[in-house]
Amino acid sequence: MSAAGPSSATGRVGVGIIGAGVISTQYLTNLTTFADVEVLFIADLDTERARERAEEFGVPGHGTVAELLATAEVEVVVNLTIPSVHVEVGEQIVAAGKHVWSEKPLALDRDGGRALLQAADRAGVRVACAPDTMLGASFQTALRTVRSGRIGDVLNALVLLQSPGPESWHPSPEFLFDGGAGPLFDIGPYYLTALVHLLGPVARVTGYATRFGRATLAEDVVSASFELESGALGTGLWSYGTRESRDEVRILGTEGSLRFSTFGEEPLVLTTAEGERAIEAPYPATVQLPLIQTVVDELTGRGTCPSTGESAVRTARVVDTLLAEHRERHGLTFS
Ligand SMILES: NC(=O)c1ccc[n+]([C@@H]2O[C@H](COP(=O)([O-])OP(=O)(O)OC[C@H]3O[C@@H](n4cnc5c(N)ncnc54)[C@H](O)[C@@H]3O)[C@@H](O)[C@H]2O)c1
Numbered sequence: 001m002s003a004a005g006p007s008s009a010t011g012r013v014g015v016g017i018i019g020a021g022v023i024s025t026q027y028l029t030n031l032t033t034f035a036d037v038e039v040l041f042i043a044d045l046d047t048e049r050a051r052e053r054a055e056e057f058g059v060p061g062h063g064t065v066a067e068l069l070a071t072a073e074v075e076v077v078v079n080l081t082i083p084s085v086h087v088e089v090g091e092q093i094v095a096a097g098k099h100v101w102s103e104k105p106l107a108l109d110r111d112g113g114r115a116l117l118q119a120a121d122r123a124g125v126r127v128a129c130a131p132d133t134m135l136g137a138s139f140q141t142a143l144r145t146v147r148s149g150r151i152g153d154v155l156n157a158l159v160l161l162q163s164p165g166p167e168s169w170h171p172s173p174e175f176l177f178d179g180g181a182g183p184l185f186d187i188g189p190y191y192l193t194a195l196v197h198l199l200g201p202v203a204r205v206t207g208y209a210t211r212f213g214r215a216t217l218a219e220d221v222v223s224a225s226f227e228l229e230s231g232a233l234g235t236g237l238w239s240y241g242t243r244e245s246r247d248e249v250r251i252l253g254t255e256g257s258l259r260f261s262t263f264g265e266e267p268l269v270l271t272t273a274e275g276e277r278a279i280e281a282p283y284p285a286t287v288q289l290p291l292i293q294t295v296v297d298e299l300t301g302r303g304t305c306p307s308t309g310e311s312a313v314r315t316a317r318v319v320d321t322l323l324a325e326h327r328e329r330h331g332l333t334f335s
Pocket residue numbers: 018019020021022023024043044045046049065080081082083085089103104105170172175186
């Protein structure tokens with residue numbers, strides 16, 4: 001997290017949520033079953049939506065952002081608003097002296113993310129950021145497998161995300177077509193965070209972004225080539241607009257290779273000299289629990305959270321680099 005600030009002394013962390021949209025259901029389902037946190041307040045620009053969510057999940061408080069931030073027992077605020085206001089809302093949370101737990105992306109670009117982390121440092125509060133998948137079963141199993149040495153030294157990483165686009169899963173996807181919000185911006189953080197956690201920092205990245213027929217400035221397709229500090233080379237392709245969906249990561253090593261998905265529940269596939277072997281890694285009953293646990297541990301001084309504001313800013317740097325030319329071509333500026 002961004003600052004070595006105070007941690008909760010209560011043991012049970014008081015949580016507020018800003019943004020009562022689609023993803024709030026998953027957060028509320030998970031957070032309200034976790035004994036170490038207590039969801040106390042839910043706020044939204046649309047206060048009626050906040051009220052409905054609060055009643056659905058038995059959250060005692062609901063209303064405006066100002067009312068949430070004035071609730072003393074709320075120590076950490078989960079920011080589930082749309083990406084274009086993540087920094088603005090994050091800065092309001094920080095100004096109220098509360099810790100920020102942000103949905104991805106932390107900011108529209110690296111400068112926005114840095115500004116938020118600096119504000120948090122000055123206020124002595126901390127910043128955690130999604131994605132929770134880096135602590136999910138599939139990715140953690142991949143991490144253990146690679147670290148066990150079963151595929152030898154890692155030479156390459158391949159990432160492939162293809163999808164018809166957010167219209168296929170979101171009831172009101174307009175915000176996902178805002179200037180910066182194509183597949184790299186929206187889905188890329190899951191893969192980039194995971195790869196860095198698995199294989200180490202990105203040293204260099206280059207690539208192309210383009211868009212096809214949509215009435216939006218967001219990129220539809222991004223292809224990337226990167227070199228990790230370890231010396232391993234990687235390739236990524238993130239594409240919206242294809243008929244099928246595919247979500248695949250491959251890690252290629254001197255002794256074998258590993259294939260897994262970021263969002264699916266199918267087994268990982270390990271290929272070595274002994275042949276191909278499936279490794280089961282089903283979702284836990286409460287999928288966000290590992291991330292919730294580490295965020296709470298950090299706030300209560302019992303441990304550390306690996307998915308931080310700093311890791312999110314590193315991800316933003318890679319996204320900025322890959323989208324720089326596309327953004328310049330279309331006059332997209334954020335900070
Ligand atoms: N929907 C998904 O499947 C999904 C999955 C993972 C992550 N996310 C991320 O979660 C975030 C929210 O996504 P969503 O799908 O729930 O969006 P959504 O549009 O369904 O909901 C966003 C909510 O935020 C509220 N809001 C916007 N600006 C606000 C402000 N300034 N103050 C208070 N409330 C404000 C809106 O009124 C709306 O209710 C995004 O960053 C998205 O990338 C979404």
